[in-house]
Amino acid sequence: MTLFWIASVVLVVFSCILIALPIYRQKVNNDEALRDELNKAFYKDRLSELQEEAEEGLVEDQQDLIEDLKQSLLDDIPAQKDNANGSSISPMAVLIPSVIVVIVLSYGMYMKFGAHQEVQEWQQVTANLPALSKKLMAPEGAALSDDEMRDLTLALRTRLHYQPDDSTGWLLLGRIALANRDVDTAIGSMKKAYDLEPKDPDVMLGFAQALMLSQDDVEQDQARRILGELVKDDYVDLRVFSLLAFDAFERKDFPAAIRYWSVMQQMIGPQDSRYEMLSRSIENAQKQMGQQVGTGKSVSVAISVADNVSVDPNAALIVSVHTADGSPMPVAAARYPVGSLPRTVVLDDGNSMIAERKLSSLDTLMVRVRIDSDGNVATKQGDWFGESEAVKMGESVTVVIDKQY
The missing domain is CATH 1.10.287 (Helix Hairpins)
Incomplete structure (x- = not known):
């Protein structure tokens, strides 16, 4: 705002200079001197004419005519001087009122038609950005009114115009666009944040959420890949699983x-x-x-490893559900890449070993987890494993891999 007023003062001063220059640079017209010269020339011409007329005998009283001519010349001098003195105007008498008019008109017209009030409000909104951002990020952020959301959007766009590398600002703008169902703005903002911070979990989640709303299959596939990275990196956030569940249901x-x-x-x-x-x-x-x-029932298994266990990243993770008595024959089983540990996996009737005996038919169960290092399920020598206590169906299961065959 200070820059604006400085610029306006410079423009007004420049305008005043443009007004002053013609006043001080105007050509001085000395009418008195010009009239004297003209009268002298007229006097000399008339004297010459009288002389010629006298020589030709046309004039008898030449001397009287010369006296009359001199008298008329003298009579013209005072009147001409008075007239010149009466028309003299000081340059400052013109300059000062002109400058005052320029200043009053410039700032008066701006106050009336120059959106001065809107600019002031814009500056206030920009200054209020930290408070609005804090309110949005707080648990009660949904309580922001429509006016506050518009103010926050304006303030963010202003800040991002001057700080385009602010990934947090782009993320916040994308979240506001998501709340307003503005898919294009959300994707564009989240993408800028993702380009700046491609490994930040919050940015990854926000970008995936925006891409999920797109009608483009390529963008939706990109969202699934990002969510898969979050799950693989063990980014435990309900919103990740919620997006994955929503996407799976839609498909x-x-x-x-x-x-x-x-x-x-x-x-x-x-x-x-x-x-x-x-x-x-x-x-x-x-x-x-x-x-x-x-x-329909499922078993959620939280898997972790002991500190002394060395995990081959190329190994496989075999999870099997058995009856509570520890029967070697699993009722359900699944094979996963080891990925990062700890992690959580879910087994349901789709993982049942025998169609006639589904996982959901069990009342109690236990879970075994093994890290298969050679890719052969039949061989166990050297593999690390762990098993849970017997639990009821629906209870959470925890397995720590801490034993070796």
Whole structure:
């Protein structure tokens, strides 16, 4: 704002200079001197004419005519001087009122028609950016009014214009656009944040969330890859599994949706108010699969390793569910890349070994987890493993890999 006023003062001063220059540089017209010269020339010409007329005998009283001519010349001098003195105007008498008019008109017209009030409000909104950002990021951020959201958007755009490398600002602008269902702005803002901080989990999640709303299959595939990286890096956030579950449900991959929602249930526990909502989502997915509500069950397994265990990143992770008595024959099993540990996996009826005996038929169970280093399930020599205690179906299962065959 200070820069604006400085620029306006410079422009006004320049305008005043343009007014002053013609006043002080105007050519001085000395009318008195010009009239004297003219009168002298007229006097001399008339004297010459009288002389010629006298020589020709046309004039008898030449001397009287010369006296009259001199008298008329003298009579013209005082009147001419008075007239010249009466018309004299000081340059300052013209300059000062002109400068005052320029200044009053310039700032008066700006105050009236120059959006002065809007500029002031813009400056106030920009200064209020930290407070608005803090309010948005707080748990009660959803309470922001429409006016506050517009103010925050304006302030962010202003800041990002001057600081285009602010990844946090782009992320915040993208979140506002998501809240307003402005998909194009959300994707564009989140992409700028992602280009600046491609490994930041919050930025990755925000960009994936924006891409999920796109109608472009390529962008949706990119969102799935980003979410897969978050899960692989063990970025434990309910929103990651929520996006994966929503995407799976939209693609009619109902077993996958059920698994993700089940993981969310295990993460929040039955005491959380969202638990029942997730249960309804699971039941809805089961209905879509043609299953009877209440028969679909899954087992969520939290897997970790002891400090003395060395894990080959190229090994496989074999998770098997057994009856509570520890029977060697698994009821359900699944094979995963080791990835990063600790991690959580979910098994359901889709992982059952025998169609006639589903995982959901168990009342109690135990889980074994093994790191298969050679790729051969039949060989166990040297493999690390762990197993859980017997638990009831629906309870969370924890397995620590700390033993070696």
